[in-house]
Amino acid sequence: MRPVFRPRAATQDHPLTRWALTLVAAAVVGLFLVLPLVTVFTEALSEGLATALNAFREPDAVAAIRLTLIAAAVAVPLNAVFGVAASWAVARFDFWGKGFLITLIDIPFSVSPVVSGLIYVLVFGLQGWLGPLLADHDVKIIFALPGIVLATMFVTFPFVARELIPLMVDQGRDEEEAAVSLGASGWSTFFRVTLPNIKWGLLYGVLLCNARAMGEFGAVSVVSGHIRGLTETMPLHIEALYNDYQYASAFAVASLLAMLALVTLALKAILEWRYADELSAVHHH
């Protein structure tokens, strides 16, 4: 083949620069992000597959998996309903203080996970606001399931709202206004016009919300009390195993959460690729 001389466009980087930068980017992602992920799986199998699988047969591990699923099963739907309600209010109406409301919804993302747990201890803990009252009625929230669910709700609070608000603002009100002016009721407008329009965005938010709910560590750690088999979620169980020097078991349980993360990332990429137009514009690239 005859070599073709093609002048480099003025907005193109020099091939050497391109190579070097691509290499740096690949190294950053590979060494910094992917290698830790690979470590999880290799460490899990370091004492053989049998040890890794045995880690899941432990009653404490089963209890931890159950607790994680319960916490996510309560927190994710509640935050999804909240996200839909909040985005309906914010994107479909104009009212005073809207910008401030959006900022308030974002608060849990900027608060340290440890502080997120601490605030619930200060409300429901023995020395907290409602502590004496709860103790009188024999209700346990901190160091029990309700506290874990509440902490999970707090840290995953903004996910769905944050995805849906910009999406619904982008989509505008025309379709819903048309439906209402043609005589549709509010609920049938929501279920037959709004929901079909936002379903992929909703799924996207729920996906991220769920990943965080199942993986939350700091906030849940503060309210859990670390009672084995009772108030330990999967991330807390991993910590307990790790501190007990049961590394292979710790990494085996961790690999389950790592797989959840990979599945989440894959689904997220598919949604961004396949339904980009039906997600909030932030994800178009």
Added chain:
Amino acid sequence: MSIATATTLPRWRTPSALPGFGLSLGFTLFYLSAVVLLPIAALVVRPWEIGWSGFWNVLGDARVLHALALSFGGSAIAAAINTVFGLVVAWVLMRYRFPGKRLIDALVDLPFALPTAVAGIALSALYARNGWLGAPLEAIGIKAAYTPLGVVIALTFIGLPFVVRTLQPVLLELGREPEEAAATLGATRVQTMRRVILPTLAPALLTGAALAFARGVGEYGSVIFIAGNLPGVSEIAPLLIVIRLNENDYAGASAIGVLMLAVAFAMLLALNLLQAWTAARR
């Protein structure tokens, strides 16, 4: 207020043909107050039972000061590292074509998706003395795990996606026209980069760095395993809150908590201002 009709609307809302304002806003405010605002109020009120002097006593303690310095300093260094690496990764992902690009793009979100405890033990194993990266580092005399350097490594891991994801949409919107204009006016590639592209990206870079910093200051799960948590050496502020709570020192835990909350709110405010500034520049 919620039953207001089009003719008697209060002045704080504009009329709309759509129903459900009262229900959706009512539920939003109720849920927001119950889950977020009231519990935060409980923290803000708490440390004042020990008074200002008690509050300053807690924060003035050498161990607390060191933990705060490590959390803030470590996050600042990690944010600076991420500004550089994040810019390179975002640039490469938005401007070049190469095999595996989509995969790398998806993997950038890994620190968001991977539970912090999992990241924590993985980083700890990776950078430990006998770890894949720890051993070579040890060979050249650098100890990563159980030192402040380990804290920075974990915070860099956690913060990278913030910078990349903030830059990507801006790079997309920027397009190639400003670069073409610069080139036709005789600018070299380096000049274009320094005088056209970087200044345009500056607000986004700053936003990304601020987001990474804010996340780093409060980060707990991914740090505590690799840090080793030696008091006064590699102990971070969030861990100290946990330690105070375990000692039943609620006031002490709350004092550190309130400070971290104040910083979080200040960052939130700064980010909102930064976004308003960016929007005004367009």
